[in-house]
Amino acid sequence: MADKIPYLDLPAQIRSVRKELDAAIARNLDACSFCLGPDVVQFEKDFAKFIGAQHCVAFNSGTSALHIALMLLNVGPGDEVVTTPFTFVATSWAISYVGATPVYVDVDDVTMNLDPNLLERAITPKTKAVMPVHLYGQPFDLDPILAICKKHKLPLVEDTAQAHAAKFKGKIVGTFGDISCFSFYPGKNLGACGEGGALVTNNAEFAKRARSLREHGSTVRYYHDEVGFNYRMEGIQGAVLGVKLPHLQKWTDERRRVAHRYHELLKDTPLQLPLEAAGCDSAYHLYVVRHPQRDKLKEHLDANGVGCALHYPVPLHLQKCYSNLGHKAGDFPVAEKAARECLSLPIYPELTNAQIQRVVAVVKDFFRK
Numbered sequence: 001m002a003d004k005i006p007y008l009d010l011p012a013q014i015r016s017v018r019k020e021l022d023a024a025i026a027r028n029l030d031a032c033s034f035c036l037g038p039d040v041v042q043f044e045k046d047f048a049k050f051i052g053a054q055h056c057v058a059f060n061s062g063t064s065a066l067h068i069a070l071m072l073l074n075v076g077p078g079d080e081v082v083t084t085p086f087t088f089v090a091t092s093w094a095i096s097y098v099g100a101t102p103v104y105v106d107v108d109d110v111t112m113n114l115d116p117n118l119l120e121r122a123i124t125p126k127t128k129a130v131m132p133v134h135l136y137g138q139p140f141d142l143d144p145i146l147a148i149c150k151k152h153k154l155p156l157v158e159d160t161a162q163a164h165a166a167k168f169k170g171k172i173v174g175t176f177g178d179i180s181c182f183s184f185y186p187g188k189n190l191g192a193c194g195e196g197g198a199l200v201t202n203n204a205e206f207a208k209r210a211r212s213l214r215e216h217g218s219t220v221r222y223y224h225d226e227v228g229f230n231y232r233m234e235g236i237q238g239a240v241l242g243v244k245l246p247h248l249q250k251w252t253d254e255r256r257r258v259a260h261r262y263h264e265l266l267k268d269t270p271l272q273l274p275l276e277a278a279g280c281d282s283a284y285h286l287y288v289v290r291h292p293q294r295d296k297l298k299e300h301l302d303a304n305g306v307g308c309a310l311h312y313p314v315p316l317h318l319q320k321c322y323s324n325l326g327h328k329a330g331d332f333p334v335a336e337k338a339a340r341e342c343l344s345l346p347i348y349p350e351l352t353n354a355q356i357q358r359v360v361a362v363v364k365d366f367f368r369k
Contacts, residue, residue, distance in 0.1 A: 002305065002358060003305070004305035004306075004307070005305065005306050005307055005346055005351075005355050005358060005359060006307045006346065007307025007308055007309050007344070007346050008187055008307070008346070008348055009346075009348055009350055009351070010186060010187070010191075012348070012350040013251075013348070013349070013350060014193075016247075016350070017243055017244060017247065020243045021193070021240060021243050024039070024239035024240065024242065024243050025193075025236055025239060025240070027039075027239065028235045028236045028239050029236075031235075033235040034234060034235050034236065035232050035234060035235060036058075036215075036232050036233060036235065036238075037235035037238065038235075039235055039236075039238040039239040039242055040058050040233050040234075040235055040237075040238030041238075042238070042242055043056075043058060043238045043239075043241045043242045043245065044056040044057065044058050044198070044238075046242065046245055047182075047198060047200075047241070047245060048200065050165075050172075050245060050248070051172055051174050051175055051180075051200055052171070052172055052175050053174065053175050053180075053200045053201065053202055054201070054202045054204070054207075055200065055201050055202065055203070055204065055206070055207035056198050056199070056200050057198065057199045057200075057201075057207055057210040057211055057214065058196070058197070058198050058232075058233035058238060059196070059197040059198060059199060059214055059231050059232075059233055060195055060196065060197065060214075060230075060231050060232060060233055060234070061183065061185075061195045061196065061197045061231075062090060062161045062181055062182055062183025062184070062185065062196075062197035062198075063090040063093055063094065063183075063197065064197055064214070064229070064231040065181040065182065065183075065197040065198055065199040065231075066090060066091065066093070066094035066131075066157070066159065066181045067093075067094045067097045067098065067229075067231075068199060068210050068213050068214065068229075068231065069094070069157050069179045069181055069199055070094055070095065070097075070098045070100065070129065070131075070157070071098060071213060072179065072206045072209055072210060073128065073129050073155050073157070073178070073179070074128075075095075075098050075100050075128045075129055076098055076099050076100060077098075077099035077100065078099075078100075078126065079098075079099075079100040079101070079126055079127075079128040080100060080101050080102075080103045080124060080126040080127045080128065081095045081100050081101070081102060081103065081127070081128060081129045081130070081131050082103045082104075082105055082119065082122050082123065082127060082129070082130045082131070083095065083102050083103070083104065083105070083114070083130075083131045083132065083133070083159075084104065084105060084107055084113070084114040084132055084133050084135070084316075084335070085104040085105075085106070085107075085315040085316045085317040085332050085335045086107045086112060086135070086312065086315050086316070086332075086335040086338055086339065087133040087135055087159070087312065087316070088161070088311075088312065089316060089319065089321075090161070090183075091131060091133055091159050091316075092316050092322065094131075095131070100128065101126075101325070102316070102322070102325070103122050103124075103127070104122075104316065104317050104327070104331075104332055104335075105118045105119055105122045105332075106118055106332040106333070106334045106335055107135075107332075107334050107335050107338065108141075108334070109334050109337075109338075110275050110277075111135070111138050111140070111141075111275070111277055112135055112136070112138075112288075112335075112338050112342075113132065113133065113134070113135050113138060113139075113140035113141065114132040114133070114140055114145070115334070116140075116141050116144035116145050116148065117144075119144075119145060119148050120148050120152075123148075123152055123154070127152070127154060128154070128155075129154060129155050129156070129157055130145065130148075130149055130154050130155070130156050130157070131156075131157040131158075131159055132145060132156075132158070132159065133159040133161070133162070134158065134159065134160050134162060134163035134166055134173050135162060136162055136274065136282070136284075136285055136286040136287075136288050136311070137162050137163045137164075137166050137189070137255075137282045137283035137284045137285035137286065138163070138166070138274065138276065138277070138280065138282045139163065139166050139167070139168040139173045139277070139280045139281075139282070141277065142168050142173075142176050146176060155177070155178040155179070156176070156177035156178055157177055157178065157179050157180070157181065158173060158174055158176060158177040158179070158180035158181070159180075159181055160173055160174040160180045160181060160182050160200075161181065161182060161183035161185075161188070161197075162183075162188070162189075162283075162285040162286070163282075163283050163285065164182065164188065164189040164190045164248060164252070164283055164285075165189065165190075165248055165249060165252040165283050166280070166281060166282055166283035167280070167281040168279060168280055168281075169279045174200050175200075175202075178201065178203065178206075179199060179200070179201045179203075179206060180199075180200045180201070181197065181198070181199055181200070182197060182198045182200065183196075183197050184196030184197060184198070184237070184241055188285065189248065189251065189252065189255065189283055189285050190241065190244055190245065190248050191244070192237040192240050192241055193236070193237065193240045194234065194236075194237055194240075195237070196233055196234075196237045196238075196241060197233075212225060212226075212228060213226070213228045213229060213231070214228070214229060214230075214231035214232055215228065215230075215231075215232055216228040216229070216230060217229075250349070251349040252283050252284075254349035254350075255283065255284040255285075255347060255348070255349055256281075256282070256284055258284070258287070258347050258348070258349075258351050258356060259274070259282070259284040259287055259347060261353065261356050262287055262345065262347075262356065262359075262360070265356070265357070265360040266289070266360060266363065269363060269364060269367055270291060270367060271289040271290065271291050271363070272289065272290035272291065272341070273289055274287060274288055274289070284347055286311055286344045286347065287344065287345045287346075287347040288311060288342050288343065288344050288345075289342075289343055289345060290338065290341040290342055290343070291341055291343070292340070292341060294340065294341050294342065294343045296366075297343060297363070297366050298310070298343055300362070300365075300366040301359075301362055301363070301366075304362045304365075306345075306346070306358070306359050306362050307346055308343055308344060308345055308346070309343075309344040310342065310343065310344070311342060311344050312339060312342070313339055313340075313342075314339060315332060315335040315336055315338075315339050317331060317332055317335075318336070345359060345363075346359060
């Protein structure tokens with residue numbers, strides 16, 4: 001068998017910036033700057049500038065940032081937040097953490113993002129926010145969703161955990177809503193060497209309160225204005241992200257190179273390929289194809305040394321943890337169909353043309369059988 005192709009090759013990325021990372025981490029060790037600190041402050045400034053926002057508040061995870069985002073909007077028990085059933089569970093966790101109820105809207109069959117045509121019917125007097133996800137790095141359809149939010153006077157929270165540097169009509173996503181939240185989990189397009197997240201906003205009061213809430217509800221040490229959390233970013237993670245951020249656009253361009261090559265080589269297969277909607281530039285956090293024989297295709301790829309993954313095999317409304325919502329199979333048929341069919345192929349900046357061709361050859365071999 002030829003050399004295996006990993007689903008994700010983090011070691012290759014680390015090697016490309018290892019000397020810079022070593023120096024940045026050593027600087028933090030020497031300064032004993034472990035919780036927040038100057039590297040986190042600098043990263044906040046640099047990331048806000050990169051995104052095109054006024055304020056960035058760094059957190060220990062994207063999940064924590066989402067939690068605080070809903071607190072800033074005063075979402076609480078008895079409230080509802082409209083979101084998607086087809087994404088990682090952290091989006092719904094944030095809604096549950098504040099005691100609110102996630103209200104799901106089915107997804108578009110092409111983009112697998114929240115379907116704006118179904119959004120308005122999910123809004124009730126209890127709705128306090130709308131929180132879609134830029135899934136797989138593909139921007140959701142912002143124009144109609146923003147219009148609906150404006151009509152109903154609802155804040156928009158962008159879950160941008162998978163879409164660093166993605167663009168909608170030439171503007172980086174994470175700058176359209178009242179608040180946006182990013183994850184820097186190691187496998188993300190911009191990943192820490194551990195956990196990390198950020199809340200981005202143009203609202204100075206939101207940013208001020210977010211900084212307090214992430215640090216035990218305190219603006220002055222040992223004085224606590226409200227019940228807060230230990231959601232601080234570690235200094236070392238700020239240093240790591242500061243090293244990686246200048247490379248993000250180049251890495252994004254390389255992801256797009258890989259995706260477009262897949263488009264060319266797989267267009268004649270029975271697979272449903274990812275499609276960038278008009279005006280959208282995907283960050284291609286994932287390259288997700290679809291086919292009814294997904295599970296057998298995955299077995300074939302695994303057996304031939306090609307890494308692949310499932311994102312996400314069980315939609316959130318059918319998860320045991322949300323059985324209390326009373327949903328059943330068939331309630332969100334498009335999301336359920338996507339969950340049965342989606343398969344993520346290897347995609348990362350370091351993937352070579354030869355590796356891409358091998359992935360494609362193994363996929364085509366499956367359909368020849």
